[in-house]
Amino acid sequence: MNEKLSELYRKFDEYKAMNLSLNMARGKPGKEQLDISNDILDPALLGNYKSADGTEVRNYGVLDGIAECKKLYSEILGVPEKNIIVFGNASLTIMYDYIAQCMIFGAGDRPWACQQGIKFLCPVPGYDRHFAILEHFGIEMINIPMDAEGPDMDKVDELIKDEKVKGLICVPMYANPNGISYSERVIERFASLRPAAKDFRVIWDNAYCVHHLSDDCDKFYNIFEYASKYSNEDLFIEVASTSKISFPGAGISVMAASDNNIAAVKKRMTVQTIGYDKINQLRHAAYFRDYDGIKAHMAKHAEIIRPKFDAVLEALEKNFAGREGYSWTVPKGGYFISLDVVPGCAKRTVELCKEAGVTLTGAGATFPYHKDPEDRNIRIAPTFPSLDELKLASEILCLCAMIAEEEKNQ
Ligand SMILES: Cc1ncc(COP(=O)(O)O)c(C=O)c1O
Structure with missing residues (x-):
């Protein structure tokens, strides 16, 4: 030695x-971080337990979330409220359910489960739980290298010529784990993708889109604004949550998607649930109020x-x-x-x-x-x-x- x-x-x-x-x-947030959100739990915040449109939040009803939460995320993500669904306590469940839905019922073509050898593109390094979902469903994963601007889009363009490639899962802003935010050039390339598969989806996990470390922050690009230039809105399923804003596992989560995708997801939801936890939705809306509050x-x-x-x-x-x-x-x-x-x-x-x-x-x-x-x-x-x-x-x-x-x- x-x-x-x-x-x-x-x-x-x-x-x-x-x-x-x-x-x-x-x-995970540290204790000091959790403490700054304690007021969300103050019962006084809920007032008379009614949301702005008079909905009684303690009872059944409202499949896709209370209006206040849709409005809040509409401001954050820059999409109309009708293109937002508010879910429960975890965006990971949204992603899992969405992939499960594609496997069982498809995404505009035969169910993915009936198409042999389907694949997903995975910018690396990436989020272990994304990969765990894909592995769980037996979807083959292909590594896509990343540089400071985001994934290698030439490689993505090449691989999506294969109609077995059904999608890509990524974190476009402050990515887990490298903190990279995709450049406008990369966003434009995503927006204009032309996959061979007509049931191709990009899971656009914007878990960290408001998580700046200082005023010197990266720019947020609204993928739907860019995709609309290429009539490609149906390609993107965007998710986010308050997990690292308020309480991990006890916050609210959202999906933002095109009219077509929202309709397909709601169809499934009507069978799956009568509605998510509106009491928690109202707490979050009452506490944060708007994007400035966030x-x-x-x-x-x-x-x-x-x-x-x-x-x-x-x-x-x-x-x-x-x-x-x-x-x-x-x-x-x-x-x-x-x-x-x-x-x-x-x-x-x-x-x-x-x-x-x-x-x-x-x-x-x-x-x-x-x-x-x-x-x-x-x-x-x-x-x-x-x-x-x-x-x-x-x-x-x-x-x-x-x-x-x-x-x-x-
Ligand atoms: C990129 C990314 N997406 C999703 C999650 C989990 O979010 P949620 O608590 O909403 O399921 C995490 C948690 O670490 C994450 O890093």
Whole structure:
């Protein structure tokens, strides 16, 4: 063993001896963030339990959500209220149900389940739970590389000539995990896609479209505005939620889609439910009121989490600046930082971190089938730990990556 490696191991053992239990694995808000939304739970907010149009929110009724919530998301996403459906507590359920609907009933052609060997395009690195849904339904996933502007659209154009390719799933703004927001050029390419499959859908997961870290933020592009130039509105199923605005798992979620797609989804919903939780919808609408209310609230989140992002970035800069084989993203919003370590070292880095008491998202999780072809990507979720924990965890992560590199070079 060379001297450099034994010195790194010595530091590693010091950290190990601290019996730490730090977690940078999942994109969860910290307690301080949850606390800023507590007033949503104030019963006084609900007043007389009636929404603006007189609907009694404590009783059955209203399939597609109360008008106030539709209005709120209509402002955020820039689509008419008639093109919005308000669902329950998770956009992930919307995505799962939508894919299930396409599998069983189709999307304007035969059910996907009756068409052998269907495929989806997956910009990578991406969100593990998107890939889990597609894998669950046996849909083959094809990696699409990304650069700073978004997915490689030449590759997308090439692959959609195959009518077995039924869709693409992506996070267009502050993507999970690399924080990239698609450029206007990429948005235009999406809007003008000409897939061979007539039942092709893009799941446009805008989970982080209001999650700016400061005023110096990325621009939001309304995909439906761009798609309308090419009569391509039916291609896009947009989803969002308040999971990281108010309470994860206890907020509201929405779908925005074309008239045709909204009609198809509502047809299914009439059988599936009498309506979602309108009490929670009214609470959210009463608390946030409008887009300005959301912006003010997100500014409070940013105050809390910006120092956490900065702490991770400082550690990466301090340890890896100018060091060959390492690169990372510096997002202007969202919930994650994406770190690329020396190829072949991600798994070992995550393993070493675990041994030292730092839990990270599993290496490979950011790729379909958990297979990172270069074994180099690590997703860092800075929001949940305290600032002090995060500083320590980031140092340990950097140390473990350097140990993995040295071990590889032995
Ligand atoms: C890109 C993305 N979409 C969706 C979700 C989950 O959202 P929801 O709580 O609305 O299901 C997450 C959570 O981490 C996410 O990162």
